[in-house]
Amino acid sequence: MENKNVVRGFSLAIKGGRSKMRCKEVRRLLSAFIDGELPPEVMTKIEEHLKDCASCMQEKESILASLNLLNESIPVIEPSPYFWTKLKQQILQREEKKRLTTRIFGWLTYKPATAAALAAIVVGLFLGNFLGKALYYGQEITKDPAYAEALNLEALDDFPSGSIGEAYLELITQGR
């Protein structure tokens, strides 16, 4: 019985065989006594104690008076007449938002292979875009005359006629 928890450690009056409870025990249990949350035998013991103990009775009355002040001062408020209308509107708005989200992204949760394929396409597009830009800029650079000059591509042209270079080349290629 859950009320055993409430009187745990304080049921000495019954276990110890004493007929009367001590004030310290009663005061600790007064809150649960007022709320009717004690076993019947403990309730009876406390009632008997209160009949003979003005101090504990005063304590009980003080607690009750404070609680009654709460009841007296805090009014019961009525819900707004538009409570349901406003709530229904919010429900419909949230449901609509959920439907849109499901329509756009919901199928991804049901087709993981498709989601993976889509992710691969996105990654591929990104990489392709990146590489393409790199190649484009590379081509743009090679069109620049300054670039060609820097590489000294003229070195690849044939030797001019009558030059030492031409004579040398002819010499080393004779007999091949």
Place this chain on the structure above:
Amino acid sequence: MMSVAQGDIAAFEQLVNKYKRPVINVIYRFIGRQGDAEDLAQEAFLRVYEARNRYRPIAKFSTWLYKIVTNLCLNYKRRPEPLSLDEISVNPSSNSPTPEVLLESEERNAMIRAAIDSLPRNQRMAIILQRFEDASYKEIANTMGISVSAVESLIYRAKQTLKEELGPLRAHKK
């Protein structure tokens, strides 16, 4: 609630109409602001509706509902707005009160509100559920996800604090 779980919004409307008043009042007693209480109540019911497919009739529906309400209250952060006079309640039993009586009543209610606000949130929720909703310690334990002895301890300490804070008002009343 089982009809609601199948998406029946008409059934949900019935549920809301049945519980909106106690839910709003539990929240209002906890946070002390009527406007915010309605907003939080709306959020509580929205969460109930969104979680409808997960509801299992193992425990009472009200326990499940108040669990959601409790979580919202415990996580509530008060907006930095000054209290309006409308939010300071007037003793309903007064008949054509004089300005002095009104002022005294407002001050008294403000003191009582301050006493409630001084309670730690767990104590505040436990005492509100017990005092205003007639919930048993076991029901409060289920709602708050704690043991019955923990509920007893929370309520005991809450009552001790209220007794000390409201002592002057009790004396004045006599």
